[in-house]
Amino acid sequence: MSETRVGAPLLEVEHLRKYFPVRGGLLQRQVGKVHAVDDVSFTLGERETLGLVGESGCGKTTTGRVVLDLIPPSGGSVKYAGRDLFTLSRAEKKRTRRDLQIIFQDPYGSLDPRMPVGDIVAEGLQIHGLLDKKGREVAVREALEAVGLRAEYSRRYPHEFSGGQRQRIGIARALVLRPKLLVCDEPVSALDVSIQSQVLNLLKDLQREFGLTYLFIAHNLAVVRYIADRVAVMYLGKIVELAPADELYREPRMPYTIALLSAIPEADPRQRRKKRIVLAGEVPSPVDPPSGCRFRTRCWLAQDVCAEREPEWRELHPGHWVACHLAEQTG
């Protein structure tokens, strides 16, 4: 069992909200709002990997962006090392950026096509005025080698590299600032299957070597299983279940999680005959989410209480949190 000595809480997200206005009518006034992130709370310990999973539109990507203050929040707080990020001064916010970095999903769009790769990796150092020219060259070389690329390619441009290599460049760029936390926004979704394992293994190795903490956002539950210590499942802007990885996959309690796990086609033809739960209907609109429990419109266990009251976020077993009225019955 590899060492994941989870330390003190590094990040405390509390009641985070993000609403996007919906405009309509002749004067384009606000007619509604998209509840992209609706009261999300979690903590991240040092050297831990928290997986944030869900399907498209659940708010996981927006959560990642808001946590880093790349999108301004509509409410709530994000405490990094005890201080609320949103209340810091501009200078302090800039300083904090060195500790909280992000790697993106799209290896083709996240690198500036007009910059040589060495400059891309060194950009963070340049922005914060760290190291002199020689020092930066050394730092860039170390970062490129740390991600498994040859330093001699630093004068090349992004389009000369493959998708997997570009993703590594993005990782090198984030690493060069020696961050504490890395938000990984679907880092392998756009890569070929055989390249995914390269990058996933790299991320694991880097976590060990540099003591990094990951917020790993993905829609692929198998990928998350491989890299996360704890997993949070999101649906329509809310976290509906949060548990240690082993427990979530072995004993999911929220019906949505159960359906999600059941829906994944396994790479094992003998599993074909097994009864899988196929959810009815479509994901409701985030502009007008269902009352009570948001999943009730597609839940096969739904009762009256699910429409009347929003389920409480409660700790079913130690460390295993669920938002479902009927969680006791789904075991």
Add this chain to the structure above:
Amino acid sequence: MALLEVKDLRTVFHTSEGLVTAVDGVTFSVEAGRALGIVGESGCGKSVTSLSVMRLIAQPGRIEGGSITFDGQDLLTLSDDEMRKIRGKSIAMIFQEPMTSLNPVFTVGAQIAEAVTTHEKVDDARAKDRAVEMLEKVGVSLARQRFDAYPHEMSGGMRQRIMIAMALACDPRILIADEPTTALDVTIQAQILELLKALAAERHLSLMLITHDLGVIAEMADDVVVMYAGEIVESAPVLALFEAPAHPYTRGLLGSIPTLRTGKSEKLTVIPGSVPNPLFYPGGCRFEPRCPSAFPLCRERHPALARVPDGRLVRCFLYDETVRAVDPALLPVAREQRAAAATAAAPATATAAAATSST
């Protein structure tokens, strides 16, 4: 005889940077009522293969060799008009991005009806009835009202159902599905796959399923063909492929996918490097630069697709009798034993390091 037999298909693209042979001598067949899965990663030529079967390859691409025999007829010898009669009627296709495949200015019902009237002599009223029937068949509720909806009013899963309805409207014998669920969420994907399975069983429909997702292959296919760099490297029934993958690429692929049971403490297999540039294919085996079991012959000669004792086809010298007869040390068993010994001596290093040390 199989419903569709592709022999030695060769499709090339004359680009400004040189000749790209996207499909290089590909041979496979689809039996009536069975599902063939074509699996491979980007650039392997699987999509170009399916477009070639439909003869939808446009300049600068050209089909330059081989034959595509459907129901006894070689499609490559047909005129454009004759091919158009077959396309959409006997062989239908659905694509990955339903939003770009559907015309945004027509209602979905009209598009399904158009599929009917293109191939059959029916009046508009009858075509509309057929369209509504198809909508119901693919699980669209309130079909009669939904007939007048536009594509942008529908979700991704819904649109994919429309695509399927259009494709099956004229009762084709084969449905080619090119990454039909890749753009969809997992729970919607499950719905669509169940739908396809049900429809295929009901209509004795053959499926040609192209995807990079081995889970979908395991779920849907009866026979599987694995493509790499424009060629087929392994061809086997689905159970055999997953239980005992033969080609090192297939093995690497299966080992590199995390499953719902692969935990944080385990290590995924890594296939180092990346797919070769199609302009500069190596002269020997195309997978050799990344292969953990490669030996010098692999760089010199290009292996042919050969039949192995259990009936499957593999393109690899490890399974080539003539090669093994020369040097017993080249036997796969001996190699694996040596590789295992090397890994045992250096436990913490990645598989890639072990691979580079053994080549």
Add this chain to the structure above:
Amino acid sequence: MTTTADAFPVPHAAERIDSVEIGQWGAVWRRLRRHRFAVFGAVVLTLFTAIAILAPLIAPKGYDEQDLLRRYLTPSSENLLGTDDLGRDVLTRLLYGARISLTVAFTATLIATLVGATVGAAAGYLGGWTEVVLMRFADIMLSLPALPILIILSSALGPSLQTIVVVLVVFGWMTVARLTHGSVLALRHREFTEAARALGGGAVHNIIRHMLPNALAPIIVAATLGLGNRVIIEATLSFLGLGINPPTPSWGNMLQNAQGYIWSQPWLAVYPGGCIFLTVLAVNFLGDGLRDALDPRLKI
């Protein structure tokens, strides 16, 4: 026991990049070379620029050297292109004229492009009121009738090199501003811009390092075409007597001078007119070629 070197995947032989390193501008240059008209344009422009710079060294005579005994002469070995109404060597005046015309056009283009790009990029990146104010201001400027105002301003400020440059800049920055604004609006949402923000980059850093280099293609094309335009405007102003004053030669005032002699000594008009025509043609060809060579569709 594992050392740091063992813990990371060693760059495998297969991680090589096969293509030859030519870089961004190398690819552009290659494509440009294939465009014959653009090459012609580039050659002509380079030639004229060289002439403009070297004029004092290569001109056979002084540009205001009058010789009233040798007026209206047709081309001869002494005066390769003949003499004008005051006996001045036409070739010399043409060479110096190139100097003036091209200096004015290049300077004005450079400044107008810088101003326009800055305004457009700031408006596009910052959005909000900045964008509204700047772009509406550009719209207002664009709606003003340029030529009449140019004429009024010129006569008010008095004709001189500086006046013309100022006037050309004031009326020339808007096109580039609009183009840059449009490009930056799209670039602002690209993921690499977000990445720069995540690294801590502020507006100024992002605009200079990311927005402008990526918006360069349309800017370069617009600047090149604007150059040709400005040569004509300068010629027009000088022709109307509102630009460069004699005895300093510019192609425009040489044309004005030649007005009276159009039937008797047509070459006095043909030479400067021909130079203007060639310059603008060359600039347009080059602009076309650059537009194709810089086409982002052909990248990545």
